[in-house]
Amino acid sequence: MELFRLILKNTMRHPLRSILTVLGIAIAISAFGLIRTVIGAWYSGVEASAPNRLVTRNAVSLGFSLPLAYKEAIRGIPGVADVTYAHWFGGIYIDEKHSQFPQFAVNTENFPEIYPEFQLPPEQKAAFKQQRNAAIVGRKLAERFNWKVGDIIQMRGMIFPGEWEFVIRGIYKGAQKSTDETQFIFHYEYLDEKLKQTEPWRAGNVGWYVVKVKDPKQAAEVAEAIDRRFKNSLAETLTETERAFVLGFISMSETILVALRIISMVIIGVILLVLSNTMAMTARERLSEYAVLKTLGFGARHLIFLIVGESLLIALSGGLLGIFITYPAAHGFERAMGDAMGAIFPAFEVAPITQMICAMMAVLVGLAASFFPTWRAVQVRIVDGLRRVG
Amino acid sequence: MADPLIELIEVSKSYRRDTLEIPVLQNITMNVPEGEFLALMGPSGSGKTTLLNLIAGIDRPTRGVLRVAGTELGALTETDLARWRSRTIGFIFQFYNLLPVLTALENVELPLLLTPLSKQERREHAAVALELVGLADRVHHYPKQLSGGQEQRVAIARAIVTDPPLLVADEPTGDLDRVSAEEIMNLLGRLNTEYGKTVVMVTHDPRAAERAKTIRHLDKGSFA
Numbered sequence A: 001m002e003l004f005r006l007i008l009k010n011t012m013r014h015p016l017r018s019i020l021t022v023l024g025i026a027i028a029i030s031a032f033g034l035i036r037t038v039i040g041a042w043y044s045g046v047e048a049s050a051p052n053r054l055v056t057r058n059a060v061s062l063g064f065s066l067p068l069a070y071k072e073a074i075r076g077i078p079g080v081a082d083v084t085y086a087h088w089f090g091g092i093y094i095d096e097k098h099s100q101f102p103q104f105a106v107n108t109e110n111f112p113e114i115y116p117e118f119q120l121p122p123e124q125k126a127a128f129k130q131q132r133n134a135a136i137v138g139r140k141l142a143e144r145f146n147w148k149v150g151d152i153i154q155m156r157g158m159i160f161p162g163e164w165e166f167v168i169r170g171i172y173k174g175a176q177k178s179t180d181e182t183q184f185i186f187h188y189e190y191l192d193e194k195l196k197q198t199e200p201w202r203a204g205n206v207g208w209y210v211v212k213v214k215d216p217k218q219a220a221e222v223a224e225a226i227d228r229r230f231k232n233s234l235a236e237t238l239t240e241t242e243r244a245f246v247l248g249f250i251s252m253s254e255t256i257l258v259a260l261r262i263i264s265m266v267i268i269g270v271i272l273l274v275l276s277n278t279m280a281m282t283a284r285e286r287l288s289e290y291a292v293l294k295t296l297g298f299g300a301r302h303l304i305f306l307i308v309g310e311s312l313l314i315a316l317s318g319g320l321l322g323i324f325i326t327y328p329a330a331h332g333f334e335r336a337m338g339d340a341m342g343a344i345f346p347a348f349e350v351a352p353i354t355q356m357i358c359a360m361m362a363v364l365v366g367l368a369a370s371f372f373p374t375w376r377a378v379q380v381r382i383v384d385g386l387r388r389v390g
Numbered sequence B: 001m002a003d004p005l006i007e008l009i010e011v012s013k014s015y016r017r018d019t020l021e022i023p024v025l026q027n028i029t030m031n032v033p034e035g036e037f038l039a040l041m042g043p044s045g046s047g048k049t050t051l052l053n054l055i056a057g058i059d060r061p062t063r064g065v066l067r068v069a070g071t072e073l074g075a076l077t078e079t080d081l082a083r084w085r086s087r088t089i090g091f092i093f094q095f096y097n098l099l100p101v102l103t104a105l106e107n108v109e110l111p112l113l114l115t116p117l118s119k120q121e122r123r124e125h126a127a128v129a130l131e132l133v134g135l136a137d138r139v140h141h142y143p144k145q146l147s148g149g150q151e152q153r154v155a156i157a158r159a160i161v162t163d164p165p166l167l168v169a170d171e172p173t174g175d176l177d178r179v180s181a182e183e184i185m186n187l188l189g190r191l192n193t194e195y196g197k198t199v200v201m202v203t204h205d206p207r208a209a210e211r212a213k214t215i216r217h218l219d220k221g222s223f224a
Helices: A003-011 A015-042 A044-048 A070-075 A122-130 A139-145 A188-198 A216-229 A242-251 A254-285 A287-295 A300-337 A340-344 A352-379 A382-386 B048-056 B078-088 B104-114 B119-132 B148-160 B178-193 B206-210
Strands: A053-058 A080-088 A103-106 A134-138 A152-157 A162-174 A184-187 A208-213 A237-241 B004-017 B020-033 B037-041 B063-068 B089-092 B166-170 B198-202 B214-219
Touching: A003 A300, A015 A044, A015 A254, A015 A300, A015 A352, A044 A242, A053 A216, A053 A242, A070 A080, A070 A208, A070 A216, A080 A188, A103 A188, A122 A134, A122 A162, A134 A139, A139 A162, A162 A188, A184 A188, A208 A216, A216 A237, A237 A242, A242 A254, A254 A287, A254 A300, A254 A352, A287 A300, A287 A352, A287 A382, A300 A352, B004 B048, B004 B198, B020 B048, B020 B198, B037 B048, B037 B178, B037 B206, B048 B063, B048 B166, B048 B198, B078 B089, B089 B148, B104 B119, B104 B148, B119 B148, B148 B178, B166 B178, B178 B198, B178 B206
Parallel strands: A103 A184, A134 A162, B037 B198, B037 B214, B089 B166, B166 B198
Antiparallel strands: A053 A208, A053 A237, A080 A103, A080 A208, A134 A184, A152 A162, B004 B020, B004 B063
C-alpha cells in the first residue's frame, strides 16, 4: 500500500460526493472550454491574417468607397509588390436568413495570387477567370447549400439593386484551419459593368484595396506612404495591416467578448468554490485521521501529499472529462447555431491551446481548493485532532 | 534495577484559555524502567491522558524535563519529534483509530511506509504482526467488517509493527465488552512479558489495571 493508493481510496470514500464533484467540474470546464472556443473563433480571422497584406480603405469609414483609379497609384508606391481590390456585395440568396455569408466582388486578375490560402484547383481557377459572372465559394458554404461546380445561383442585390445571376466555377479550400471557407467571391467587372448601365455614378469605385508588400517589416512605412499619397484628395485613405483591419471589426463586439471572458472566469470561480467545499468537508471529517497519521510519525509533507493529491485527482478527473465533453458540446453549439454559424464563426474548433488552458485551470482549481484544508490539517495539534484530553 | 526508559523531572503542563491558565499536571517526577507495565488511573480530568500524551511525544510540557528512551523530547523540533515517535512509540487508542478505507493489513502496514522497507517486506512484517495478535485470517477485512475487539487487535498490530520499545495505550479496553477486554489485556501482557515491551496504559477499569505491574493514581494533576 503506497500513499498514492490511500489517495485513491480516500477519493472514493464518499463515491456520490466525489462523482458529483467531478461531474460539476467537468460541466464547468466544458462550459469554460466552449466559451474559450467561441472567443477563439471570434479571433480566427486575426489568426488568418497575413503579415504581408495591408488594407486600404476610405478614411471616413468602410461605408465609403475609393476610386478604382487609385490602383495604379498604389502599385507605384515603393515597397508595394501587388495590389488588388474588393467590394462588399450584400446580396440576398433565397431570403435574409440564408444570406448571412460574406459576398465580395474582387479583382480576379490577381486576387487568387494575393490570397494563396484560398486553395483552388488550377482548372477551376482558370474557369473562374474566364467567365464574367463566374463565382468561387468556400467549401463550408458549398456544403451548407449543397452547391456544386456549374450550379447557377440567383441573388437579389440590396446594396446594388437588381437580380444577379452567378455560375459557380470553383470551390476553394482553406490552407489553414483558421481560413474562412464561407465566402462567396465573384468578378468585380461583372458588378461594375452592370452598375455602369443601371447606376453609372456608382461605377468605378471599390470598397477597399488589398496591398501586398514586398517586405512585411516595411508594412508600416508603406501604409504611411499610401495614406500620404492620397492626403487632401477627395477620398483620403486609411491603410492598416490586415490584422489591424480584422481587429477593427472585432472591436465592434468587444463588449460581448469582455462579458464572455468574465463569465468564463466566474465559472472557474464557481468550480473552485464547489471543490473547496468538498475538500473542506473532507478535511474536517478526517481531522482525527490526520492526527493519527501525525501520531504515527507522518509529517506535514505527507499530509500535503494526501490532501493536495486528492484535490488534484478530483479536479483533474473533472477537468479531463470536461475537456472530453467540450467536443460534443462544441458540436452541439454548432448545430444549435445552424446557418448563422458560418457567418459568425468562419472557423470553429476546440483548439489545443484551449484544452491546455482547461487542464491548467483544473490544476489551479485543484491546488487552490486544497490550500485551506491542507493548512488546517498541518496546523492542528495532534491532541486537538484526537479530541481527547484526559 | 533497570535504567529508566521514561524519566520525568518536575514536569508541568497547563493550557491557556483566553487569559486563563488552566494547570493540568503539576511538578510530576517519575521514572519508568524498561520492561515496566504501568497503569495510570484517576478520575476524569486528573491529567492521566495528558501525561500519556507527553510521554508519547504528541504534546509538550509547559515546564520540566522529559526524557524517553534516552531522548530529551523538549529539544526536538516537530519534524524530529515525528521521526522519533515513528521509531520509539506504538500507540493504542480507545476507539482504535483505524483508517476505514484500508484493510487490516494496510492499516498495520501504514507506519512502515515511513521506513526504507520494500513493499514485499512491509507486507511480510504487517502479516507477522497480525498473526501475533491472532488475526492472520482477517488480513483483508476492512475495519467495519471486524468486531471491536478485533479492531483493537489490529490497532495493537499497527502499534508493534515497527518494533518500538514503548507502547502507550489510552483506555485500550474502554470501548470493549468484558471478553474482548480480557483478550486485549492478555495480549498487552504477552507483549510486556514475552517481547519485553514497556507499556504505559491509561485506564478507568480496575480489572485492566490489575494486569499491570505498577499502578499510579493521578488526582488533580499530581500523583496521589
